[in-house]
Amino acid sequence: MTTEADPSRPGGDPASPEARRALELRAEITEHNRRYHQLDAPTVSDAEYDELVRELRAIEAAHPELVEADTPTGLVGAAPSATFAPVRHRVPMMSLDNAFSPEELAAWGERLERRLAEEPGERNGFACELKIDGVAISLRYEDGRLVQGATRGDGQTGEDVTANVATIADIPTELPPGAPRVLEVRGEVYMSRTAFEALQVTQQEENRVRLEAGRKPHPVASNPRNAAAGSLRQKDAAITARRELSMWCYQLGEVEGGPAFTSHVETLAQLRGWGFAVNPEHRLVDTAAEVAEFCARWQEHRHDLPYEIDGAVVKVDHLERREKLGSTARAPRWAIAYKFPPEERTTTLLGIEVSVGRTGRVTPFAVLEPVFVGGVTVSRATLHNEDQVRIKDVRVGDTVIVRRAGDVIPEVVGPVDPQDPDHLARPVWAFPRTCPSNRPVELVRPEGESDTRCPDPECPFQVAGAIEHFAGRGALDIEGFGSQRIRLLLDLGLLADVAGIFEIPWDRLAELRAEVGAWATAATAAAQERTGDPRARLDAVAEVDLARTRPADPAALSTDLVADLAADPALFKSTADGLRGLGDEAVAGLRAAIEGAKERPLANLLVGLNVRHLGPSGAQALALAFGDLGHIVEADVGAMATADGVGTVIAESVRAWFDDPDHRALVDRLVAAGVNTEGPEESSEPQVLLGKVIVVTGTLEGYTRDEAEAAITSRGGTSPGSVSKKTTAVVVGASPGASKVTKAESLGVPILDQAAFERLLETGELPG
Ligand code: IVH
Numbered sequence: 104m105t106t107e108a109d110p111s112r113p114g115g116d117p118a119s120p121e122a123r124r125a126l127e128l129r130a131e132i133t134e135h136n137r138r139y140h141q142l143d144a145p146t147v148s149d150a151e152y153d154e155l156v157r158e159l160r161a162i163e164a165a166h167p168e169l170v171e172a173d174t175p176t177g178l179v180g181a182a183p184s185a186t187f188a189p190v191r192h193r194v195p196m197m198s199l200d201n202a203f204s205p206e207e208l209a210a211w212g213e214r215l216e217r218r219l220a221e222e223p224g225e226r227n228g229f230a231c232e233l234k235i236d237g238v239a240i241s242l243r244y245e246d247g248r249l250v251q252g253a254t255r256g257d258g259q260t261g262e263d264v265t266a267n268v269a270t271i272a273d274i275p276t277e278l279p280p281g282a283p284r285v286l287e288v289r290g291e292v293y294m295s296r297t298a299f300e301a302l303q304v305t306q307q308e309e310n311r312v313r314l315e316a317g318r319k320p321h322p323v324a325s326n327p328r329n330a331a332a333g334s335l336r337q338k339d340a341a342i343t344a345r346r347e348l349s350m351w352c353y354q355l356g357e358v359e360g361g362p363a364f365t366s367h368v369e370t371l372a373q374l375r376g377w378g379f380a381v382n383p384e385h386r387l388v389d390t391a392a393e394v395a396e397f398c399a400r401w402q403e404h405r406h407d408l409p410y411e412i413d414g415a416v417v418k419v420d421h422l423e424r425r426e427k428l429g430s431t432a433r434a435p436r437w438a439i440a441y442k443f444p445p446e447e448r449t450t451t452l453l454g455i456e457v458s459v460g461r462t463g464r465v466t467p468f469a470v471l472e473p474v475f476v477g478g479v480t481v482s483r484a485t486l487h488n489e490d491q492v493r494i495k496d497v498r499v500g501d502t503v504i505v506r507r508a509g510d511v512i513p514e515v516v517g518p519v520d521p522q523d524p525d526h527l528a529r530p531v532w533a534f535p536r537t538c539p540s541n542r543p544v545e546l547v548r549p550e551g552e553s554d555t556r557c558p559d560p561e562c563p564f565q566v567a568g569a570i571e572h573f574a575g576r577g578a579l580d581i582e583g584f585g586s587q588r589i590r591l592l593l594d595l596g597l598l599a600d601v602a603g604i605f606e607i608p609w610d611r612l613a614e615l616r617a618e619v620g621a622w623a624t625a626a627t628a629a630a631q632e633r634t635g636d637p638r639a640r641l642d643a644v645a646e647v648d649l650a651r652t653r654p655a656d657p658a659a660l661s662t663d664l665v666a667d668l669a670a671d672p673a674l675f676k677s678t679a680d681g682l683r684g685l686g687d688e689a690v691a692g693l694r695a696a697i698e699g700a701k702e703r704p705l706a707n708l709l710v711g712l713n714v715r716h717l718g719p720s721g722a723q724a725l726a727l728a729f730g731d732l733g734h735i736v737e738a739d740v741g742a743m744a745t746a747d748g749v750g751t752v753i754a755e756s757v758r759a760w761f762d763d764p765d766h767r768a769l770v771d772r773l774v775a776a777g778v779n780t781e782g783p784e785e786s787s788e789p790q791v792l793l794g795k796v797i798v799v800t801g802t803l804e805g806y807t808r809d810e811a812e813a814a815i816t817s818r819g820g821t822s823p824g825s826v827s828k829k830t831t832a833v834v835v836g837a838s839p840g841a842s843k844v845t846k847a848e849s850l851g852v853p854i855l856d857q858a859a860f861e862r863l864l865e866t867g868e869l870p871g
Contacts, residue, residue, distance in 0.1 A: 121162050125169050128159040132175040143332040146519040148504060149413065150445030153201065186338060187262035190253035194356045196241060196289065197258060198433055199416065199440040205395055211439045212391040218428055228421060230367045231397040232385040234414035234440055235351050236328045237293030238335055240268060244286040247278040267335050270344035275378040282377050283361025290352035292335055295410045298347035299327040310494045320494050325504060325516045326447065327411050352379040367420045387420055398441045405443060406509035414442040446508045449519050450474035452501045455486065455532050457539055461568030461713055463556045465546055467492055469515045477507030484513040488553045489534045496521060498529035540564050566600065567593055569713045573601040577719055578711030579700040582824045583693050591681035596661065601711065602769050604697060605776035609690060616682040618660055623679035626652040641679055645672040702809060704816065705732060705782045714760045716753045724748040732780035736761050736770065791867025792820030795831040801839030803857050814864055826852060832869055834860040
């Protein structure tokens, strides 16, 4: 017997790497199909699934001899499960081919033209639709009555879910007179975002109760699609009825009698006439360019919809042309799904850590193997609080689903497979008992609250967070005073609280810069010698004994700091780098920014103080009502609570804050430093800029920088120091900051010259 494979055998050479990979891929895809379609519990994201299918397709295209009759690339979905009675589709329910880029979409259009080889004419229409992220369903009506609802299953045989679909409000159970004797309508059952959020709240609340009773949490629906699928495939239709499902219809199946159709969009209009929900966002367009535009527009605006879509579907409108084009075993040639980039991916959970915020709240977050999702690389994602980690039941080492939808912060949805024995064997994460800072104070979680807190007022993380907040956008907005510099000054002992910003010993900073600079030079030289690499830089100082490279007598450095720096090459590098960035020019800029911050409105100062519950609108209300910081400091709760938009919760919190002698001492230092303590006078200007965010850069004729800002704020607008997505317009004067202009351009924020600025002040309107 020979062990050699026979390449001429059907199935090709089974020992070739391609054959083995194809086999592997088929097994994997078949399993994913089963999990997705039968169990409603997929263990990979759609994007990963698509990648597997594409890989298998590529192998099969290059090696047709490897194609097997039952390859999943030629199949639709998975065979139905045994829970529901099987339903044979008289007209098969097909799937769609995918285009993952504008180029693939264009190539599909070109293929069509070649196949049809017809004169360009008026029949060349495309129906563009949204690709609803839900579950494909077929509805069968006989003599005007709903007789059957079925899932797609493997495209030939689906599952009977009649009782379940009958509970969905969008689905008519009777048709008006004139409808065909037999009518099969297909579409997508989905769950709206609000219904999904409500379901999540209910499921989480149930789990919270379970956890409190010492029971294990139930798995919660991870996204609206899985929630829709799970809700639809309930044995007890009463549960489906409680789940608020909806349906968009987009296709006909079997039809007997009734009007004859020639165009898809006309069919949709008729379906609407018979009482079906047809998505209003479909368009009939003529050209490939318009198709591309439709797809691009919805890719950008997908989050503006109250339900989820994962792409667009483009269909040849004329039904006769569809006939000509025909289908492959799996999908019609006359339609294509244009898939948006994925918003969910799977990755490995490398660790769970906690961070301490400025208010002392301790938030767990996931450290992830970096993954590209929703347009950015994500390596961290919040886990919110202790209960969330337990409810999501994510454990270090798990493969988890990461989601980033639009501008929403990335989140870990949960493990891909909560039943996986490897997952179950991993230890359940325990919240740390002490603060992760170098002051290991015991953390507290008050009874009945979901947040854990660090009660230490001197906690270095809280101090750093409070200073960042004070110097940040919504407060004193000190340009160039970000988290890295703040940390540097804290580490160097040059800053300890927010008032300290105005008391920074700049001379000492210059001394430290010189000392650490000399040390860094010596350490770098030693590292170059040690590694034999004359280009070695600060990164290489880990190679040397830092204590030994220290210049003889670093008079300006405290013994503690020397010890800290010598023991920690990463800290040494960041300190040396940070100080190098604080040369004379940078310091002058920073000092000017700090000086300028003293002029910020009283409301910004109040926000900066980091008083619990006091946000921008409450601070604005207090500033307006009392007009002076001194009056607020003295006001009682009753007086404060009468200010518009300030309730007793805020008033009590503000009162308690000012009652703390340490806080009073801090305020005294701020006042001594010369910060503005007076509130705005009631403005006599028309409030034409309410809600508008106008950034000014460069010099404007007839206005100092402060006057330009005041002109904006007195009309109800705000004028922060930097450009962001929230910026309404950027006013550019002479010698503007290049980065602001570039940023405005890249974000598509309108740029105004002096004349346009003056019109804006008068009318509140942007040009053109
Ligand atoms: S038409 C033969 N139109 O996407 C063509 N499908 O990935 C049948 N889908 O199986 C499908 N929105 O479940 C069509 N506007 C739409 C759709 C849509 C979502 C789903 C459907 C289909 C799957 C293919």
